[in-house]
Amino acid sequence: MPRTSPALRTGPEDVPAEDKNTPISGELDLxxxxxxxxxxxxxxxxxxxxxxxxxxxxxxxxxxxGACLFTALGLIPDFNRIVDPTRIAAQIVTGVGFIGAGSILxxxxxxxxxxxxxxxxxxxxxxxAVGFGYYxxxxxxxxxxxxxxxxxxxxxxxFFHARHNRRREDPKTEPPQT
Numbered sequence: 001m002p003r004t005s006p007a008l009r010t011g012p013e014d015v016p017a018e019d020k021n022t023p024i025s026g027e028l029d030l031x032x033x034x035x036x037x038x039x040x041x042x043x044x045x046x047x048x049x050x051x052x053x054x055x056x057x058x059x060x061x062x063x064x065x066g067a068c069l070f071t072a073l074g075l076i077p078d079f080n081r082i083v084d085p086t087r088i089a090a091q092i093v094t095g096v097g098f099i100g101a102g103s104i105l106x107x108x109x110x111x112x113x114x115x116x117x118x119x120x121x122x123x124x125x126x127x128x129a130v131g132f133g134y135y136x137x138x139x140x141x142x143x144x145x146x147x148x149x150x151x152x153x154x155x156x157x158x159f160f161h162a163r164h165n166r167r168r169e170d171p172k173t174e175p176p177q178t
Contacts, residue, residue, distance in 0.1 A: 023077070024072055030073075033133065034069060037064040038065055041064030041123055042057070042061050044122075044126075044146060045058065048116065048149075051153075054113075055119065060120070063099070063123050064127035067128045070091075071089060071092065073088075074089075085132070089128055092128060096120060097121065100118070100120040100121050125141070126145070
């Protein structure tokens with residue numbers, strides 16, 4: 001019988017074949033998902049920590065694990081209630097948005113923390129991917145996120161000397177002498 005609505009889902013046997021990674025098969029499966037989300041959070045946290053940003057080696061894994069746990073717990077079938085994992089995901093996105101907004105600081109005319117806020121948001125989404133059981137997607141997304149964070153920094157430093165003064169009326173800074 002094809003599933004026509006998420007509200008009709010009551011157990012793992014009702015999940016379509018294309019969603020084979022989605023259901024939680026037990027506590028060991030949940031623990032495995034949490035370990036994977038810890039790993040991807042540590043990778044992103046390590047990059048942020050090496051750059052000296054406040055959300056680093058401890059914060060990123062916690063956000064990833066929390067998003068994974070909330071997501072995965074929403075997948076556990078309970079015959080007394082029907083859980084819609086998309087509602088849980090929507091709440092994770094909203095909550096993490098507030099955490100990211102708290103990391104954005106304005107110091108005079110300069111705004112700092114936008115990349116940290118974006119990193120917090122994306123690490124939560126990667127944790128959610130792990131929670132849903134999409135491990136290859138989560139690992140690939142981690143690589144895609146770390147690559148620009150690591151590779152684009154030297155390009156910014158080399159070619160965009162005045163990136164902190166982007167308005168025309170701001171005083172221009174001289175590029176460093178090499």
